[in-house]
Amino acid sequence: MSYSKAKVEEILNNTISRRSFLKGLAASGVLSALPGGVLEANEDLNTKIPYSGEKSYQTFRNACPRNCYDTCSIKTYVKDGVMQFIEGAQESTYTRGGCCVKGNSYVKRVYSARRLKYPMMQVGGKGSGTWKRISWDQAIDIIAKKLLDMKKEDGTLLGAALTKYSGNFGITHYGIEGMFNSIGYTTRLAGTPCWPAGIDAQNLDMGDMWCNDPEEMKDSKFIILWGVNPAANSVHSMKYIYEAKSKGAKVVVIDPIFTETASKASQYLQIKTGTDGLLALGMAKIIIDAKLHDQKWLDAHSKGYKEYKAYLDKEVKLDDVSKVTGIPLAMIKELALSFAKAKPATVWMGYGMQRHTNGGSMIRAIDALVAVSGNIGKYAGGARYGHLNTWGFNYAALSQVKPEGSVGYTGPEGAKGEFAQVGGEKAAYTDRFLNINKTARELMSAKEPKVRLLWVACKNVFAQDFDRNQLIRAFQQLDLVVVADQFFNETAKWADIVLPVTTQFEEYDVNVSYWHYWLSINEQAIKPLFEIKSDLEIAAMLSKRMNQLSKGSCTFPQSVDSKEMTIKEFNPAIYEQFGIQSWEELKKGPVKAKAVIPYADGKFKTPSGKFEFYSDKALELFGSALPAYLEVRKPYDRFRMTSPHSRWSLHSQFQNLEWMEDFHPEPYVYINPDDAEEKMVDTDDMVAVFNRQGVLRVRAKVTDNVQKGTLLMYEQYYHNKIYNVNELVDDTSSDMGAFKTGAPGVALHDTFVNFKKL
Amino acid sequence: MQNDLLSRSERLATLKRLRDFFNAHNSQTLKEAYDAFSLEHSIDEDELEILFNRYFVGPMEPIADPFASVYIDDPQSVMTQSTLHVRSLYETMGFFYPLKNIVPEDHIGVELDAYYQLIYLEEVKNVAYLSELRYYFFHEHIAVWMPQLIERAMHGRSEGDNAIHFILNELKSFLIRETTTTRSHE
Numbered sequence: 001m002s003y004s005k006a007k008v009e010e011i012l013n014n015t016i017s018r019r020s021f022l023k024g025l026a027a028s029g030v031l032s033a034l035p036g037g038v039l040e041a042n043e044d045l046n047t048k049i050p051y052s053g054e055k056s057y058q059t060f061r062n063a064c065p066r067n068c069y070d071t072c073s074i075k076t077y078v079k080d081g082v083m084q085f086i087e088g089a090q091e092s093t094y095t096r097g098g099c100c101v102k103g104n105s106y107v108k109r110v111y112s113a114r115r116l117k118y119p120m121m122q123v124g125g126k127g128s129g130t131w132k133r134i135s136w137d138q139a140i141d142i143i144a145k146k147l148l149d150m151k152k153e154d155g156t157l158l159g160a161a162l163t164k165y166s167g168n169f170g171i172t173h174y175g176i177e178g179m180f181n182s183i184g185y186t187t188r189l190a191g192t193p194c195w196p197a198g199i200d201a202q203n204l205d206m207g208d209m210w211c212n213d214p215e216e217m218k219d220s221k222f223i224i225l226w227g228v229n230p231a232a233n234s235v236h237s238m239k240y241i242y243e244a245k246s247k248g249a250k251v252v253v254i255d256p257i258f259t260e261t262a263s264k265a266s267q268y269l270q271i272k273t274g275t276d277g278l279l280a281l282g283m284a285k286i287i288i289d290a291k292l293h294d295q296k297w298l299d300a301h302s303k304g305y306k307e308y309k310a311y312l313d314k315e316v317k318l319d320d321v322s323k324v325t326g327i328p329l330a331m332i333k334e335l336a337l338s339f340a341k342a343k344p345a346t347v348w349m350g351y352g353m354q355r356h357t358n359g360g361s362m363i364r365a366i367d368a369l370v371a372v373s374g375n376i377g378k379y380a381g382g383a384r385y386g387h388l389n390t391w392g393f394n395y396a397a398l399s400q401v402k403p404e405g406s407v408g409y410t411g412p413e414g415a416k417g418e419f420a421q422v423g424g425e426k427a428a429y430t431d432r433f434l435n436i437n438k439t440a441r442e443l444m445s446a447k448e449p450k451v452r453l454l455w456v457a458c459k460n461v462f463a464q465d466f467d468r469n470q471l472i473r474a475f476q477q478l479d480l481v482v483v484a485d486q487f488f489n490e491t492a493k494w495a496d497i498v499l500p501v502t503t504q505f506e507e508y509d510v511n512v513s514y515w516h517y518w519l520s521i522n523e524q525a526i527k528p529l530f531e532i533k534s535d536l537e538i539a540a541m542l543s544k545r546m547n548q549l550s551k552g553s554c555t556f557p558q559s560v561d562s563k564e565m566t567i568k569e570f571n572p573a574i575y576e577q578f579g580i581q582s583w584e585e586l587k588k589g590p591v592k593a594k595a596v597i598p599y600a601d602g603k604f605k606t607p608s609g610k611f612e613f614y615s616d617k618a619l620e621l622f623g624s625a626l627p628a629y630l631e632v633r634k635p636y637d638r639f640r641m642t643s644p645h646s647r648w649s650l651h652s653q654f655q656n657l658e659w660m661e662d663f664h665p666e667p668y669v670y671i672n673p674d675d676a677e678e679k680m681v682d683t684d685d686m687v688a689v690f691n692r693q694g695v696l697r698v699r700a701k702v703t704d705n706v707q708k709g710t711l712l713m714y715e716q717y718y719h720n721k722i723y724n725v726n727e728l729v730d731d732t733s734s735d736m737g738a739f740k741t742g743a744p745g746v747a748l749h750d751t752f753v754n755f756k757k758l
Numbered sequence: 759m760q761n762d763l764l765s766r767s768e769r770l771a772t773l774k775r776l777r778d779f780f781n782a783h784n785s786q787t788l789k790e791a792y793d794a795f796s797l798e799h800s801i802d803e804d805e806l807e808i809l810f811n812r813y814f815v816g817p818m819e820p821i822a823d824p825f826a827s828v829y830i831d832d833p834q835s836v837m838t839q840s841t842l843h844v845r846s847l848y849e850t851m852g853f854f855y856p857l858k859n860i861v862p863e864d865h866i867g868v869e870l871d872a873y874y875q876l877i878y879l880e881e882v883k884n885v886a887y888l889s890e891l892r893y894y895f896f897h898e899h900i901a902v903w904m905p906q907l908i909e910r911a912m913h914g915r916s917e918g919d920n921a922i923h924f925i926l927n928e929l930k931s932f933l934i935r936e937t938t939t940t941r942s943h944e
Contacts, residue, residue: 003893011891012846025852025887033883034852038781038871042854080845081859082837111837113823118783120817123804130808131817133784488817498817527859529836658834719819 022046057084061587063511063520064103065173065504066650067166067194069214069234069386071513072099073520073590074106076505083107083505083526091589094215094516100235101647101663102654109503109657110526114719115486116500117530126476126494136531136541139497144545146453146480147183148553154449156185156407158432161451163189163439167458167485167653170509170522171569172536172562175397176457176484179539182400182556183546185408185429187451189436189443193464196737196745198354198385201363203740204615205371205627207605210389210598212346212382213517218243219380222342225253226366227276228350231260232647234515238264250342252335254279255350256642257712258705269335270707272326273640273749274632276353277362280369281629282321283336285312287372292340294374301602302371304614304626311626326707340373344381352644355748357633360736364618364627371611377599390512390519390577390593396568397536400555408432435743438731440470444477452479457501457535462490463652463717463724466731466746467693484535487656489717490724500532507534508562510569510583517593519578521586524562536560621739630735637691637752639675642706643715643725644749652717667723668701669755670712676702681757689713691753694727711753728753766881772932773874779925780814780824781867792921795928801921813911813922814866821914822907826864829903836862840899847895848872851888866907869900901937904929 011021022045025031031041062074073089086106088095099106119139124130134142150159162180180186192199202209217223217240230237238261245251245266253265254276262268271279287293288309298305322329339345347370354363367383375381402408408429434442439461443451454475462471475481475494483495492498506529509522528534533541543556570583578591585591599611606612619625648664649655655664669689671681681687683702688695689711698713706712713725729751737744775794782788785807792806801809811817814824823829831838844863848855853872855863863869876892879885908926915923 003890003897005894005898008891008894008898012843012850018850021850022852025850028885028887030879030885030887031852033879033885034875035878035882037777037875038857038868039848039853039855039875042849042852044854045852080842082842108835111835113825113828113834113836114819116817118815118817120811123808129812129818131811131815132804132807133811133815135784488819492817529859530861658832 058525060505060523060525061089061521061589062086062504062525063170063509063522063590064099064106065168065170065509065511065522066102066653067169068650069230069513069515070095070100070236071169071511071516071518071520072103072236073518074099074103076525078525081526083110089520089590092518092520093592094236094518095590096236096239098236101659102650105654105657105659106503106505108659109486109654110505110529112487112657114488114656115529115532116488116492116498117532118500119531120498122496122498126481126496127472129493134497136533137545139499140538140541140545142497143453143480143482144542144549148546148550150449150452151184151553156449157183158185158187158409159449159452161187161189161434161443161446161454162457163436163454163459163461164457165192165436165459165464166194166651167460168504168535170504170511171393171395172397172507172509172565173458174395175536175539175556175560175565176455178398178400179535179542179556180431180455181398181402182539182543183554184402184406185431187432187434187446189439190433190741191436191737191743191745192741193437193746195351195354195386196741196743197360197734198349198351198363198736199741200736200739201354201360202367202383202385204618205364205367205606205612206376206599207607208598209385210387211384211515212380212598213595214384214515215240216380217241217346217348218247220244220344220346221249221380222339222345223249223251224339224345224347225251225255225261225265226347226349227255227353228348229255229257229259229261229644230348231264233645237515250338252339256707256710257644260647267335269327269331272324272707273642273710274356274358274362275325277358277365277627278316278321278629279325279327279332280362280365281312281316281627282318282325282332283339284365284369284372285316285318286333286336287340287369288312290337290340292337293372297374297376297602298372301377301604302611302613303606303608304612308368308613308626311628316629343375344378345373345375346370346381346384348384352642352749354736355734355745356750357732357735357747358630359734359745359747360622361624361627361630365629368613368627371613376611377597377602379597379600382598386514387598388514389596389598390517391514392571392573392577393510393569394571397565403552403555433742437466437733437743437746439465440467440474441731443474444470454478454481456481456483456485456491456495460485460489460491460652460717462494464726466726466729468724468727469694484538487719489652489719499538500530501538502528502532502534506532507536508566510566510586518590519574519586519593520590521566521583523587534562536562536565617739622736633732633747633750635752638754639752640710640749641689641691641725641728641751641753642710642712642749643729643751644712646714646716649714649716651715655716656719666721667698667713667716667718667725669696669698670701670703670706671755672706672708672710673702673704674708675711676700679755679757681755686758687755688758689728689753689755691728691751693730696723696725696727697758698723711755769935770874770877770881772928773870773877776925776929776932777867777870777874780865780870782810792925795925797921797924799920799924806921809919809922813914813919822911824866824907825862826866826869826899826903827862829906840864844869844899847891847899851876851891866904873900896936901933904933908933
């Protein structure tokens with residue numbers, strides 16, 4: 001027997017042939033003769049309309065919920081229920097029609113064959129690799145019973161811990177914390193590994209962290225990009241920087257690494273790592289000595305300027321500044337004077353700079369420099385770090401009450417996190433907060449009760465947290481580890497149960513940025529694949545089962561709709577801030593908050609109501625009222641190692657996609673030529689990078705983009721390689737962070753290592 | 759004639775067993791599907807599922823992804839052009855797929871189900887209306903990727919994975935038998 005390929009394809013592709021074929025099919029009795037199985041006979045076969053599939057696109061509004069400055073507004077194109085492509089929303093002047101390389105790979109991410117598809121249980125024990133499928137009912141039943149058993153045995157649920165951070169910043173994803181709120185007082189890995197020292201610094205100086213609109217930078221006359229690399233990590237901001245430059249503005253990059261952004265700058269200063277604060281102090285001294293400071297503004301709106309100036313006069317020696325920072329004095333002077341003369345001038349401070357033992361003090365010193373120059377409260381000026389000014393949602397998913405009679409922690413109050421905080425009266429009990437930046441040792445040392453259940457969501461602990469060996473021990477001592485994720489990663493490897501969760505295209509949500517001022521709705525564009533569920537659905541299922549087993553044991557709604565939960569996040573203040581009447585207007589595209597220039601009225605939320613060069617709170621908490629120079633951590637090994645973000649990934653996300661693997665298939669250690677020569681290492685040699693924490697084997701790239709004495713390895717996760725740069729990082733704290741987020745940050749870039757050729 | 763009938767019945771039975779095996783979603787249904795092959799090699803229910811998951815499900819990267827798209831279009835993706843081509847074929851054949859846009863149509867279990875129903879139509883109901891589409895489906899699609907799945911799975915197998923090895927051999931034999939039955943005349 002034979003068949004005609006051409007004839008079949010004519011039926012499939014020619015609408016008239018297909019219509020004719022379907023009519024014959026309906027008449028032939030085929031449908032009633034099919035035995036049925038996974039596929040069923042289509043009783044509603046439509047022979048009237050020539051079938052051509054659903055040819056037209058449906059479009060949906062989405063937003064990128066990743067931990068990124070840009071939080072892109074997205075337009076998604078779907079055909080016959082399948083995502084075809086996405087584009088940046090044209091309506092947002094910030095996203096302006098384009099996503100970054102990571103965002104453009106979202107279709108690949110959603111339809112990645114590597115996604116977690118079903119709830120599964122590691123029956124051979126953590127790390128065994130022996131997995132069985134379990135139904136959602138089974139998974140939730142196991143977890144619910146474990147929680148209730150723990151509550152019965154301990155008299156509290158403090159033995160249940162949650163670690164969740166920035167894997168998804170959608171507002172309804174605070175429903176994960178809401179789920180934990182709804183079962184009682186629990187343990188939280190809290191604080192922030194990201195930017196706490198800088199948050200504290202800005203709050204000490206200005207009483208808030210509130211940056212100018214990045215779109216204003218197009219009108220800045222002088223831009224210092226200080227330890228920030230937007231060409232890699234905030235690509236949409238670059239167009240404003242380019243525009244300013246094309247209009248004559250000077251763009252200066254100060255960074256220990258010659259970055260992609262440095263290559264686009266008017267001037268690049270390769271500063272010695274951890275000395276940025278001293279450079280800022282030196283520049284301020286030069287500006288004041290040249291009488292280019294804004295005395296009028298300082299008199300009206302600052303506190304402690306006199307003490308600050310006295311400190312500069314007495315303690316800051318310009319020759320020392322030059323020597324310590326590695327920047328020639330003439331260059332420092334030229335930079336300081338030209339910065340002071342340009343109006344408006346602005347500084348954008350990156351988050352890497354505050355990941356040092358003196359990180360907070362460096363941000364304070366730069367804030368002070370911008371204040372001295374009179375650029376605080378000015379259009380296109382400002383000491384830019386970030387903001388949470390547009391995050392005033394209801395946090396309805398988060399705000400769940402504790403079950404009646406819940407017993408919790410009575411010790412000192414701890415970390416809270418920086419994004420969503422819900423106020424209210426002080427309760428007799430609180431949750432127990434453990435420092436997220438010391439996850440391994442905190443999990444192991446928590447007592448009365450000890451932690452027995454850990455829920456991991458929106459976070460890849462083994463790629464982000466420190467001291468991997470201790471983390472393995474910590475996970476192994478837990479009775480039950482639940483990991484809710486989109487992909488199987490190193491953390492899932494050490495789980496008992498993995499739960500597959502939705503991408504943003506499979507659920508409703510709402511998103512804003514910690515950098516720009518746009519608001520985007522995130523519509524559900526496609527059905528969740530396989531047996532994947534949203535974090536909210538998981539919480540509802542848990543609530544239902546817990547209440548079946550013990551009525552009143554969980555207050556979370558027992559059925560949820562992510563769209564309804566999203567709508568509940570809006571309030572009149574949000575509508576007012578963004579100039580809309582209803583959330584539904586966002587279906588037409590993202591909207592921007594009404595323009596506000598931070599601190600333009602000269603009012604600050606500090607205790608004095610002024611910009612505080614001299615902060616009593618800083619003195620109380622950190623031992624120095626002024627932004628005084630604090631020396632960075634002393635080396636404990638031969639080379640400094642820095643671990644900045646890569647442009648091919650975002651923490652542990654995206655690098656596992658083939659587009660990114662094509663460009664950056666493996667991790668490298670970047671070594672200065674002088675250091676490489678000393679160790680007889682060439683590009684592409686395998687080297688061992690090691691210190692007292694651990695060892696990594698990686699390929700070398702020799703480049704003078706990094707300075708002598710410093711190695712660079714990107715903070716990345718490779719699904720097919722054992723590589724986590726944090727294996728070399730201890731959990732030494734940065735100087736600040738405890739003020740606003742309850743726990744200090746981590747001095748990631750004060751890591752020291754040695755290396756040798758393999 | 760009797761041999762021919764036996765052969766036809768065995769063809770359907772083998773296909774059904776393969777379909778049920780690859781569509782199994784828990785230890786019990788998997789073991790029942792496995793036992794239906796009456797193989798000499800016996801295996802514990804849990805052990806079989808763990809093995810099956812390692813090969814075809816996950817959560818770690820499976821040895822051989824069970825989707826045609828991975829072999830035809832893109833080693834990393836599901837729901838690609840070839841998946842939508844299979845969707846179009848199913849719809850032209852008069853199938854309704856309840857898991858549309860949830861589990862891609864080119865999952866091995868779904869394709870074996872479609873093929874089983876098409877053979878059933880011809881062998882049991884003597885309805886030939888879809889025969890040409892069935893031949894096309896097999897030769898232009900199934901025969902293109904399932905041998906690659908078998909090869910990948912065989913390449914990745916370890917000592918002690920006999921149960922999966924036996925099933926793959928059953929699938930391979932079935933594909934060879936089907937391949938020799940029909941050819942395109944173009």
